[in-house]
Amino acid sequence: MNDKSPLKKDECSRRLRSVRDVMDLLNGKWKIPIITLLLTGPRQFNEMKDEIKGISAKMLSKELKELEINKLIDREVQDTKPITVKYSITEYGYTFAGVINELSKWGQEHRERIMG
Numbered sequence: 001m002n003d004k005s006p007l008k009k010d011e012c013s014r015r016l017r018s019v020r021d022v023m024d025l026l027n028g029k030w031k032i033p034i035i036t037l038l039l040t041g042p043r044q045f046n047e048m049k050d051e052i053k054g055i056s057a058k059m060l061s062k063e064l065k066e067l068e069i070n071k072l073i074d075r076e077v078q079d080t081k082p083i084t085v086k087y088s089i090t091e092y093g094y095t096f097a098g099v100i101n102e103l104s105k106w107g108q109e110h111r112e113r114i115m116g
Helices: 009-025 031-038 045-051 057-069 097-115
Strands: 073-078 084-089
Touching (some): 031 045, 031 057, 031 073, 031 084, 031 097, 045 057
């Protein structure tokens, strides 16, 4: 926001509440990487575990359940032997793509600024 005028108190409170809601939804260090990965296409559990370095199976399972509860991802059980489960971004989850893109852009610019 380039406008230097101060926000009105009610607008500031609304923004702070909205930011807190997002932070509560995306708490921890794994949800954004999971969403970022799934924005590139559906994945099976083990694929995600391999691609997201450092995440444990237990933590991945927990985070996927929370993202599913919040309707950001879908879990599809496929009738195969053994059973295959695929995760994908929901239509609602795709609305988060712009936020991910802006975070990535800002992060790249920040890294360049800090690293020289």
